[in-house]
Amino acid sequence: MIGLYHPVSSPVHRARAGLKLAALAALSVLLFAVPTWPVGIGALAGVLVTGLGAARLPARLLWRQVRPVLPVLVLLLAYYALVSDVATGGVVLLRLLSLVTAAAVVTATTRVGELVAVVEWLCAPLRVLGVRPERVGLVIAMTLRFVPVIAERAARIREAQAARGGSARGIRAWATTTVPLLVQVLQLAHTLSEALDARGADDPARRPRAGAR
Amino acid sequence: MTTKDLAHVALFAAITAVLGLLPGITVGPVPITAQTLGVMLAGSVLGARRGALAMLVFLAVVAVGAPVLASGSGGLGVFVGPTAGYLYSWPVGAFVVGLITQATWTRYNLAWALVANVVGGILVVYAIGIPFVPVYAEGVSLTASFTGSFAFLPGDALKAVIASVVAVQVRRAYPVIETPGRVSSAR
Numbered sequence: 001m002i003g004l005y006h007p008v009s010s011p012v013h014r015a016r017a018g019l020k021l022a023a024l025a026a027l028s029v030l031l032f033a034v035p036t037w038p039v040g041i042g043a044l045a046g047v048l049v050t051g052l053g054a055a056r057l058p059a060r061l062l063w064r065q066v067r068p069v070l071p072v073l074v075l076l077l078a079y080y081a082l083v084s085d086v087a088t089g090g091v092v093l094l095r096l097l098s099l100v101t102a103a104a105v106v107t108a109t110t111r112v113g114e115l116v117a118v119v120e121w122l123c124a125p126l127r128v129l130g131v132r133p134e135r136v137g138l139v140i141a142m143t144l145r146f147v148p149v150i151a152e153r154a155a156r157i158r159e160a161q162a163a164r165g166g167s168a169r170g171i172r173a174w175a176t177t178t179v180p181l182l183v184q185v186l187q188l189a190h191t192l193s194e195a196l197d198a199r200g201a202d203d204p205a206r207r208p209r210a211g212a213r
Numbered sequence: 214m215t216t217k218d219l220a221h222v223a224l225f226a227a228i229t230a231v232l233g234l235l236p237g238i239t240v241g242p243v244p245i246t247a248q249t250l251g252v253m254l255a256g257s258v259l260g261a262r263r264g265a266l267a268m269l270v271f272l273a274v275v276a277v278g279a280p281v282l283a284s285g286s287g288g289l290g291v292f293v294g295p296t297a298g299y300l301y302s303w304p305v306g307a308f309v310v311g312l313i314t315q316a317t318w319t320r321y322n323l324a325w326a327l328v329a330n331v332v333g334g335i336l337v338v339y340a341i342g343i344p345f346v347p348v349y350a351e352g353v354s355l356t357a358s359f360t361g362s363f364a365f366l367p368g369d370a371l372k373a374v375i376a377s378v379v380a381v382q383v384r385r386a387y388p389v390i391e392t393p394g395r396v397s398s399a400r
Contacts, residue, residue: 083357119273135214139223139270146227151234174375179382182258185228186387189220196216 006108012055017114018121020106027102031095037087040094047098051105065104066097073097116140138201142192149188154181218263221389225255225267226274249369252303253334253376256310257326258383260390264307272300298345302338309333314380318390326377334376335369 007013012020031043051057073093080089116137123133157180166176193201229251251271256264276292292300310333317325339362346358384390 135219136273139219139226140274142220142223143226143230143270143274146224147230150224150227150231154231175378175382178254178375178379179386182228182254182379182383183387185224186221186258186383186389189224190217193215193217193220196220201216 005111006057006061008056010055010109012050012105013109015109017110018118020110021115021118024099024102024106028099031098035091035095037091037094040091040098043098044094044101047102047105051101051108055105055109057105057108061108062101062104065107066100112141112144138196146185146189150181150185153184157181157184221259222263222267222270225251225259225264226271228254229268229271230274247372249303249306249334249338250372250376252306252338253310253330253373254379256307256333257314257329257376257380258389259311260315261308261311264311265304268304268307272303275300296342296346299338299342301345302341305341306333306337309337315390321381321384323377323381326380327373330373330376330380331370334373335366338369 027043027047031039051062052059073096076096077086077089077093080086080092119140120133120137123131123136127133154177157177161176229248232247232251252268255267258264259267272292310329313325313329313332314321317329343358343362344355346355346361
């Protein structure tokens with residue numbers, strides 16, 4: 001899930017992360033401001049040319065990102081066919097398809113670290129409110145790191161319970177898995193924060209300088 | 214905000230992301246995603262401020278393009294879609310869940326947990342999410358948006374029950390919200 005970055009060398013990969021995010025935002029504004037067939041088809045074609053051509057991404061990688069959205073798209077088209085007409089539905093569909101593909105292209109061509117740096121840059125004006133941008137970056141980095149850890153812990157707890165013959169179902173099954181999982185990961189977060197503090201995360205002045213270890 | 218608070222915020226943002234990876238439970242014709250369970254748990258376990266921040270961080274992670282929303286979608290596109298209002302409602306919902314949880318913390322039990330999760334996790338989420346649908350999906354009336362949301366009610370009620378049962382037990386095992394006037398047992 002996190003390993004969506006596809007490491008090849010291309011102009012799209014080398015482009016600044018902020019530029020790519022700005023382009024993504026601009027595309028979404030355009031698609032909503034001008035909901036017509038030519039714009040929708042043009043956007044999707046443009047995104048595909050950028051992704052498959054310029055960024056040299058394998059088609060399979062983009063397909064994996066788009067596939068989970070397809071059921072939603074089918075439902076939406078059915079809805080529009082019922083309440084208005086298929087043409088309106090088609091434009092909405094094209095818009096969603098273009099945006100999902102474009103987001104997948106940005107994600108596959110940009111390292112997480114670069115994206116986090118953009119978020120830190122965007123948060124810089126919040127400094128006046130007492131927000132420390134580098135801590136925002138830290139939280140986002142921690143979140144991305146926590147996702148596979150939590151998924152792995154959950155699987156381990158479920159296995160352990162199955163091994164002891166646990167066969168709870170419904171609400172009880174949710175509670176018996178979620179409570180130990182939450183306690184485990186809360187302890188993990190506590191240990192992690194102590195480790196970070198020991199390395200000076202709470203006070204940048206105390207942080208060991210790079211190369212000093 | 215201590216580093217531990219930041220780690221807790223990141224943790225519940227990540228839990229919400231993991232809940233999106235679970236296959237939806239199907240109740241009747243509508244697939245229910247588990248993700249609003251994250252909203253309820255964040256408020257119930259972390260309280261108002263950290264719970265709301267956890268949801269804001271989750272939305273930031275979605276915005277930077279991680280496909281952590283249910284069905285693997287993500288990116289900036291979801292913030293302008295017809296169901297975007299439901300996303301915007303999550304920080305507010307977690308905040309309200311947390312407010313009620315903190316206000317009733319000393320006598321917190323399953324009943325109070327249910328009140329907190331139903332008000333913050335369902336009422337607030339619907340109140341913000343429903344009016345948003347007609348803004349983005351041309352031709353869908355507010356009434357249709359309102360009636361349509363009822364399809365999600367059984368699933369959301371179930372999630373409120375699960376979140377409440379879990380919250381009561383986690384409070385006993387590893388309380389994170391500090392009891393006023395007493396040293397926290399969460400260390």
